[in-house]
Amino acid sequence: MGILLTIDLGTEGARIGAFTEDGTPLGTAHRPYSTHHPRPGWAEQDPRDWWAAITAATRQLLDSETCRIAGRVIAIAASTTASTVAVVDAAGTPLRPAILWMDARGAAESEQTARLSLQHPILEWSGGSDAAEWLLPKAMWLKKNDPDAYRSAARIVEAVDYLTFRLTGRWVGSQMNAVCKYNYDTIEGRFPAELYAALGMDDLIGKLPDEIVPVGGVAGTLTEAAAADLGIEDRPVVAVGGIDAHVSLLACGGNVDGLVSIVSGTSSAIVTEVDRPTTSNEVWGPYPDALNHDKWLVEGGQVTSGSVLKWTGESIMGVPRGDLPALIDQAGAVDPASHGLRALDYFMGNRTPHREARLRGAVIGLTLGTTKAELYRAMVEAVACGTRSVIDSFERSGVPCARLVFSGGIERNPLWQQVTVDVLGRPAELVIGENLTLRACAVIAATAAGIVPSLRAGSRLFAPKVRMMEPEPKRIAVYEKTFDDYQRLTAVLRPIMCDAADGGPSKAQGGRAAFQVVQ
Numbered sequence: 001m002g003i004l005l006t007i008d009l010g011t012e013g014a015r016i017g018a019f020t021e022d023g024t025p026l027g028t029a030h031r032p033y034s035t036h037h038p039r040p041g042w043a044e045q046d047p048r049d050w051w052a053a054i055t056a057a058t059r060q061l062l063d064s065e066t067c068r069i070a071g072r073v074i075a076i077a078a079s080t081t082a083s084t085v086a087v088v089d090a091a092g093t094p095l096r097p098a099i100l101w102m103d104a105r106g107a108a109e110s111e112q113t114a115r116l117s118l119q120h121p122i123l124e125w126s127g128g129s130d131a132a133e134w135l136l137p138k139a140m141w142l143k144k145n146d147p148d149a150y151r152s153a154a155r156i157v158e159a160v161d162y163l164t165f166r167l168t169g170r171w172v173g174s175q176m177n178a179v180c181k182y183n184y185d186t187i188e189g190r191f192p193a194e195l196y197a198a199l200g201m202d203d204l205i206g207k208l209p210d211e212i213v214p215v216g217g218v219a220g221t222l223t224e225a226a227a228a229d230l231g232i233e234d235r236p237v238v239a240v241g242g243i244d245a246h247v248s249l250l251a252c253g254g255n256v257d258g259l260v261s262i263v264s265g266t267s268s269a270i271v272t273e274v275d276r277p278t279t280s281n282e283v284w285g286p287y288p289d290a291l292n293h294d295k296w297l298v299e300g301g302q303v304t305s306g307s308v309l310k311w312t313g314e315s316i317m318g319v320p321r322g323d324l325p326a327l328i329d330q331a332g333a334v335d336p337a338s339h340g341l342r343a344l345d346y347f348m349g350n351r352t353p354h355r356e357a358r359l360r361g362a363v364i365g366l367t368l369g370t371t372k373a374e375l376y377r378a379m380v381e382a383v384a385c386g387t388r389s390v391i392d393s394f395e396r397s398g399v400p401c402a403r404l405v406f407s408g409g410i411e412r413n414p415l416w417q418q419v420t421v422d423v424l425g426r427p428a429e430l431v432i433g434e435n436l437t438l439r440a441c442a443v444i445a446a447t448a449a450g451i452v453p454s455l456r457a458g459s460r461l462f463a464p465k466v467r468m469m470e471p472e473p474k475r476i477a478v479y480e481k482t483f484d485d486y487q488r489l490t491a492v493l494r495p496i497m498c499d500a501a502d503g504g505p506s507k508a509q510g511g512r513a514a515f516q517v518v519q
Helices: 047-062 065-071 107-114 121-126 135-145 147-152 159-167 175-182 191-198 200-205 224-230 246-251 306-316 322-333 370-395 412-424 436-448 455-461 473-502
Strands: 003-009 013-019 026-030 072-078 085-088 156-160 173-174 210-211 216-222 238-241 260-262 270-274 282-287 294-300 343-344 359-363 403-409 430-433 464-467
Touching: 003 047, 003 159, 003 436, 013 047, 013 436, 026 047, 026 065, 047 065, 047 159, 065 412, 072 159, 072 246, 072 436, 085 135, 085 159, 085 294, 107 135, 121 135, 121 282, 121 306, 135 147, 135 200, 156 173, 156 200, 156 260, 159 200, 159 216, 159 224, 159 238, 173 175, 175 210, 175 282, 175 294, 191 200, 210 294, 238 436, 246 260, 246 270, 246 294, 246 436, 260 370, 260 436, 270 370, 294 370, 294 473, 306 322, 306 370, 306 436, 322 370, 322 403, 343 370, 343 473, 359 473, 370 412, 403 412, 412 430, 412 464, 412 473, 436 455
Parallel strands: 003 072, 072 238, 173 210, 260 403, 403 430
Antiparallel strands: 003 013, 013 026, 085 156, 216 238, 260 270, 270 294, 282 294, 343 359, 430 464
16 A cells, blocks of 8 residues: 655645545645736746745645555656746756746737747647747747846746656656647657747757656656655655646546536636547647547636636735635625626636737726625626636537536635536536545556556546536526626727737846845
8 A cells, every 4th residue: 555645736835635546535735835926917936935835745744644554655746837937057946936827928929929820830739829828938038038047047847847857856848738838749759949940949949858758657756855855755756747727637537528627726727638639719729649648638718717706805805715705605695687797807818718918807887886795796707707708619619518527716615616607507517625636646646656557547546526516597598698798898898908918017027136046
């Protein structure tokens, strides 16, 4: 008997999980870290905070009686937010803050990739361009605006690749992140040198991981130094992980035909796999062999979802987190047909289907009589409309959406759950009491350790508990009108938002002055 140790490096903190070899959860531990927003649309974190959080949470979890009884750690797997880019020297020491996934400073660079879509067919896998969030546009921004950091960097990598290095001492990249976030060609097994050269980024290849390995492959074994930091006596195998939301497909169980995993937390990532590629400039992908070898992965998402609700309740209204359930109950009693508010959820831009980093949040219909409960409900409705907008774009692209599985922070907000299925007008499943990314990482760890023969076999073994959410029939017609207004409001405000964003602060070196490298 042994322990599968799993790591979920999220936006607000690191969560560590432990599972037995047959998928029984042994417990979790969490440690937070800070995000800094030096300018509008920017978001940064210190990679050293990630490691400090991971080591503290791991030690706490492994010191629990349940884990001590379970035995030694036999395999480790980690997944992280995607498009969170670390800039480090040869020893892995950060040279500047990591640029977080939600950071939109690479919008102009994203537009440069769009202009090359006809000359470089590999961009078809990302709908004709790279998103502003992705590694390549961020690296382009760094080369132009922070040339000293770019020139000094031995590595510019995804967070999961940085974490794999901290665990193994090897620069092994996740094939999932490579194909989904910096245009790696999985069919030819190489980086898109021609595309990089056309963008003046020839030298980026040397700063990327040395080897690209599929999810569930072996990255190496835990180093002595990492084992000491984590409080692990043995040298377990370290698996190649991937993107937190994307690997969740491995932990949904049940029928995978038409399965769409919707991980709704700070943001919402919406992913599925299809048998044949489909072309669309609304969704992201299809990416070949990103997760399972013979599948094409399609992704969409909302840059902000739960973070909008946190901003509304805690930041603007000043409601302490412990008092939020009461606000949610009050908002649940508000009649959606009569509060008169309409809102947009694009606080950090839109990922799907508009692919526009300059979109922003909005609320219309406010009066001096508007209550906190009404405003909170309107923001929940906006987030739900954003989710429907993504699902609709999937179906317009020919992607089947027969089975929707929700997980993440939405489980703690019953109003968010109900409004979402009401706006969608269809039932959905909700994962109960679990972090689906941690469970998926258990599948990945088990595969790398040879406990299961494949990711698919592990997925069948590690199915979670779910409950059905059903829409309220009387709400469906009401929310058809709300969704129509949401779309019309987006169309009307889009040019104004883009103009305002274009006239914002000039692009410059942000956040570096306060970041001192500690050797």
